[in-house]
Amino acid sequence: MATKPRPITLKSNAGKLSPPLPVNNAPLPIHSSTLSQQFADIIRRYKYHLQHVQRLFKETDKSYNEINETRVLTSDKISKMQIAKSDREYLDALKTRPLALIICSQTYSGKSRFVNELLNETLLPESPHINKNDVVRMVRIK
Structure with a gap:
């Protein structure tokens, strides 16, 4: 279960509380991947x-x-x-x-499909060699 980020309150040197940071937690439309x-x-x-x-x-x-x-x-x-x-x-x-996202992979391994899935619309042509049921794995590098 994902936890929602809470607003952070900071204390300045004068002991005053700063206002909490606004966080937009609006859910995406249901049809989003x-x-x-x-x-x-x-x-x-x-x-x-x-x-x-x-x-x-x-x-x-x-x-x-x-x-x-x-x-x-x-x-x-x-x-x-x-x-x-x-x-x-x-x-x-x-x-x-601007925040940048780099997508790299071997030839015919689903980069276009990944971008289309990520943006939830078909913007890039997909290879006929890629099966729609293939698994896309997301790797987060910290």
């Missing part, structure tokens, strides 16, 4: 976690600025606390870079 429903769920979770990372990024910047403005620490220590430029660029790129 199981594969397209699973894929939609993966995309939904990705977007949810991306919002969470963006919120943490903003709160980290806010906390860093508050520490910097109070001048409690030396500039040397403050510069060590700052997020690395490469990390900042990576996090910024997450917001704008």
Whole structure:
């Protein structure tokens, strides 16, 4: 049984609670394939976690600025606390870079059928060598 993601509440340095992240748990139409429903769920979770990372990024910047403005620490220590430029660029790129899906396989092994099943419509021509009853296996690499 799959569990639904719950909204996350964060505590900031000031002890205030941040509003929960909105999660769209609207079910897909009944005629959607199981594969397209699973894929939609993966995309939904990705977007949810991306919002969470963006919120943490903003709160980290806010906390860093508050520490910097109070001048409690030396500039040397403050510069060590700052997020690395490469990390900042990576996090910024997450917001704008589209999510990509790569489908690779041997010749005549069902890539077009997989895409059609994933999108729940026949967009790509399928090979006559592939039987409609063949099993499609989904592998998730973490």
